[in-house]
Amino acid sequence: MSDSGIKGFHLVRYGTPADQKYLARPFLATYDQLVVNANMVAHTPGAIASFILQHMQSKPYFIDPQTHSFQHDISHIESRSEKSAGQIKRSVRKMIESYGEPIKTVVGRNRRSLLPSHLSDGKVVRQFCQRVINFQLEAISAEAEQDEDAKYYRFVREKKKLGKVNFGPSMAIAPYFCMTPATFKDWLKVNIDCATCSLESDEKIGIQVVITRDLLVEPTMCEQLVKAYAKLKPASFLIWVDGFSEHKAALHQLVAFVDLLKQLGDCAPVVNLYGGFLSVALRRCGKVDTLAGVAHGLEYGESREVVPVGGGLPIAKFYYPAMHKRVPFREALRVTKNEGGLKSVAAFHRTVCDCEECKSVIRSDAVSDFEAYGRTHPVSFMRRNQPIAMEYPLPETKDHCVRHYMWCKEREYDIGLSQDKIIDDLKWTERLAGTLDLDTVTYAKTWQLVLGKKRR
Amino acid sequence: MVRDDVKVVCNVPALGRCIDLAYLRGQSLFSVEFKLHNWRRAIRQARDHCLAADYAYVCMPRRDVGERMLEAFRAAGVGLLFYCEEGDWPFEIIEKAPRSRETWAVARTKLGDYLLTRDRSWL
Numbered sequence: 225m226s227d228s229g230i231k232g233f234h235l236v237r238y239g240t241p242a243d244q245k246y247l248a249r250p251f252l253a254t255y256d257q258l259v260v261n262a263n264m265v266a267h268t269p270g271a272i273a274s275f276i277l278q279h280m281q282s283k284p285y286f287i288d289p290q291t292h293s294f295q296h297d298i299s300h301i302e303s304r305s306e307k308s309a310g311q312i313k314r315s316v317r318k319m320i321e322s323y324g325e326p327i328k329t330v331v332g333r334n335r336r337s338l339l340p341s342h343l344s345d346g347k348v349v350r351q352f353c354q355r356v357i358n359f360q361l362e363a364i365s366a367e368a369e370q371d372e373d374a375k376y377y378r379f380v381r382e383k384k385k386l387g388k389v390n391f392g393p394s395m396a397i398a399p400y401f402c403m404t405p406a407t408f409k410d411w412l413k414v415n416i417d418c419a420t421c422s423l424e425s426d427e428k429i430g431i432q433v434v435i436t437r438d439l440l441v442e443p444t445m446c447e448q449l450v451k452a453y454a455k456l457k458p459a460s461f462l463i464w465v466d467g468f469s470e471h472k473a474a475l476h477q478l479v480a481f482v483d484l485l486k487q488l489g490d491c492a493p494v495v496n497l498y499g500g501f502l503s504v505a506l507r508r509c510g511k512v513d514t515l516a517g518v519a520h521g522l523e524y525g526e527s528r529e530v531v532p533v534g535g536g537l538p539i540a541k542f543y544y545p546a547m548h549k550r551v552p553f554r555e556a557l558r559v560t561k562n563e564g565g566l567k568s569v570a571a572f573h574r575t576v577c578d579c580e581e582c583k584s585v586i587r588s589d590a591v592s593d594f595e596a597y598g599r600t601h602p603v604s605f606m607r608r609n610q611p612i613a614m615e616y617p618l619p620e621t622k623d624h625c626v627r628h629y630m631w632c633k634e635r636e637y638d639i640g641l642s643q644d645k646i647i648d649d650l651k652w653t654e655r656l657a658g659t660l661d662l663d664t665v666t667y668a669k670t671w672q673l674v675l676g677k678k679r680r
Numbered sequence: 681m682v683r684d685d686v687k688v689v690c691n692v693p694a695l696g697r698c699i700d701l702a703y704l705r706g707q708s709l710f711s712v713e714f715k716l717h718n719w720r721r722a723i724r725q726a727r728d729h730c731l732a733a734d735y736a737y738v739c740m741p742r743r744d745v746g747e748r749m750l751e752a753f754r755a756a757g758v759g760l761l762f763y764c765e766e767g768d769w770p771f772e773i774i775e776k777a778p779r780s781r782e783t784w785a786v787a788r789t790k791l792g793d794y795l796l797t798r799d800r801s802w803l
Contacts, residue, residue: 539696554695554728557784595786602693602794615693661724 228460228493228516229395229428231284232256233507234637235495235519238264238285241271243522246626248279250580254634257394258285259497259519263293265363266322267315273367277391284394287360288497291323291399291418292434294331294338295411296531301331322359323352323399338401340410343417353421357396361427365391395459398422400432402466402530403449405439416452423456431458432497433488434530436466437473440480450487460516461488462495469527470502471549471667478502478674482512489514500526501548502671504636505646509675520633522626540598540617543629545577546649547656547665548636550629553598555660562659566590579631585624596624647672687799694732695787697725702733704795709733709788712761712771715740719749719760726758730780732787737761737777750775757781 234255238247247258258280265272265287276285293301293316301316303309312320312332320332326342343349399418403411419431433453439445453461465481473481485506488494493516496503503518505511520526542556543549551559560566565576572590573582586593600615617625635641641649653668688703694711701712711729715722715738722738729736738753739761753760759777764770 552696554697554731557695557731558782561782561784591784592786598695600693600696604691611691613691613693613698615696 227428229286229430230257230460230493230495230516231394233504233515233517234633235259235517237261237519237521237525238272239521239525240264241268244275244279246522246630248275251630251634252280252283254630254638256284257517258283259288260285260364261288262290262319262359262363263313263315265359266318269363269367273364273391276364282391285364286393286395286397286430287363288432289323289356289360289397289399290319291356292402292530294320294327295401296337298331298335298337300531319359322355322363324355325352327352340401340407340414343414346417346421349414349417350421350424353399353418354425356399357422357425357427357429360396361392364393395428395430396422396425397430397432397462398458400434402434402436403439404436405442405445408439408442408445408449412449412452416456419453419456419458423458428459430460430462430495431456431492432462432464434464434466436530437468437477440465440468440484441477443480446480446484446487450484453488454491456491458492460493460495461491462497463488464497464528464530466530467527468498470500470671473667473670475670475673478670482506482674485512485515493517495519498525498528501636502667502674505641505671505675508641508646509643511675518637522629538617538622539615540600540621540625542597542625543632545579545632545635547653547668548649549653549667551660551664555664557594557598558659559656560594566594569593577628577632579628579635581624581628581631585628597621597628646675650675687795689795689798689801692791692794694791695728697728699729699733699791702791702795704792708735709791709795711736713738714763720752723752723756723758727756730757730782731784732791734780734783734788735759735777736780737771739763739771745774 235257236247236255238258238260260272276283301312303311303313320327326348327338330336330338330342343352400415401411403415422429431453463485468481470478485494489512493514495517496515497519499518499520503515507513507515540553541550542553544551544556544559560576563575565572567590569586569588569590572586572594585596599618599621601618602613603616604611604613606612650668650672653665656665686703686705688701690701692699692702699711700714703710711726711733713722713726713729719738719740726736726738737759740763742762745760753775757778757780759773760775761771762774764772
């Protein structure tokens with residue numbers, strides 16, 4: 225496992241600086257590795273280096289270079305703030321400076337999207353790959369070396385004979401671009417060229433494979449994709465299917481996803497970069513033994529669109545442990561009531577959840593204490609000339625929900641659920657169709673089919 | 681609806697939904713979801729109101745109502761109203777809503793307070 229650059233099964237994504245308080249103690253020991261996006265690193269390398277050094281006890285990490293962000297419409301990397309509207313975001317400008325040509329000219333100067341033809345020259349590709357890899361190797365580690373705490377950290381490590389201090393990532397990722405059925409041939413060639421050049425370096429290299437959902441269900445293209453990537457010998461494959469929600473995906477999409485994981489897994493350990501409980505269960509149930517890791521963000525990162533989409537109105541969501549899903553608070557409330565979880569504090573802890581957060585929140589009266597996960601404040605505004613009033617979660621509501629989510633994830637990943645428990649949970653969820661609605665729980669049936677525990 | 685024995689507010693937030701109209705009559709809390717056509721969607725929304733209100737209704741313009749439609753309302757525990765332009769009360773009860781068995785005390789109190797403090801605030 226250590227050669228793959230993946231240091232454990234449970235990976236968590238550092239999304240924004242606000243995530244820091246959930247990544248350090250008490251959650252530090254609940255996951256194995258951190259994934260940091262390049263734009264965050266470019267934006268505040270010193271702050272991230274300090275955070276990793278001072279609060280993360282040198283938790284292994286790697287950086288997602290996000291090279292795909294230069295292939296989309298330029299508006300996605302432009303600032304929308306009043307002061308700098310229309311300019312390329314500061315963090316992206318820093319990435320452009322670090323990655324150099326051809327991005328510097330095409331995107332930075334000419335303000336055009338990167339095309340496969342811009343990466344057709346072997347020399348340009350080689351130099352580009354080297355710069356992208358160097359950025360990952362040096363951005364945080366160089367800052368960490370300069371951090372005033374570094375010398376003390378080094379002293380302690382050496383005294384305890386824990387070996388040489390290494391502030392660098394556990395691996396570097398080759399530049400990559402998203403492939404759709406329409407652009408498959410062109411970007412596949414570029415991706416393979418970038419991967420091949422990157423693998424020429426002495427560093428441990430992971431290959432990120434990013435495809436859209438419609439490509440996933442194109443068997444011929446997937447076959448070509450696997451054939452092309454199988455020739456490479458990376459430390460690991462990191463898979464990202466655009467906007468692929470395990471809860472919303474149809475059976476044929478999930479089956480295709482499992483096939484892709486298995487086929488790439490035959491060549492190198494695979495990681496699902498945006499996954500939920502199904503991915504964890506695939507490994508637990510022995511369906512994809514080569515799945516070396518599953519990454520998620522803080523609540524929102526179990527699926528992600530390649531091109532950012534609007535966030536919509538934030539609503540309080542509670543991760544219902546037995547459903548293995550975040551549901552709107554009102555749905556969690558309905559299920560909890562029906563299951564008798566509001567009868568007493570003990571009943572709540574027995575039937576819903578007894579994680580650290582739930583033990584601290586639900587402690588005197590289950591009926592009123594449960595509100596901590598759904599407390600909101602009303603906001604009025606106009607929509608299509610109509611007055612609308614909505615409820616927004618309070619900061620403390622989000623805080624409770626994230627903490628509860630992180631404890632639930634620890635149980636799913638690290639403590640491990642038996643196959644029987646997984647299937648029991650899914651069968652129980654299936655029966656909630658009467659309490660919630662079929663659309664909300666239909667994934668439970670689909671997942672059983674995918675896990676091979678139910679017949680069609 | 682402007683009557684002394686009724687407290688009423690439009691666009692009331694409740695558990696992540698926006699209730700089109702809520703009113704307090706006597707000791708009972710009522711929610712009303714207005715829809716022109718899509719009664720199935722209205723039922724889904726009104727069902728969520730059952731967590732905060734004592735009685736949840738959907739209000740539609742006068743129309744044909746089949747047994748299948750009424751059965752869907754009954755199954756969801758939601759009542760159906762027709763909008764009436766005449767008279768001092770704007771609703772005609774087509775299917776009486778049963779008292780909600782899902783009402784959550786915390787949300788009900790919040791809704792009641794909202795009605796008491798913002799009665800007729802749209803006027």
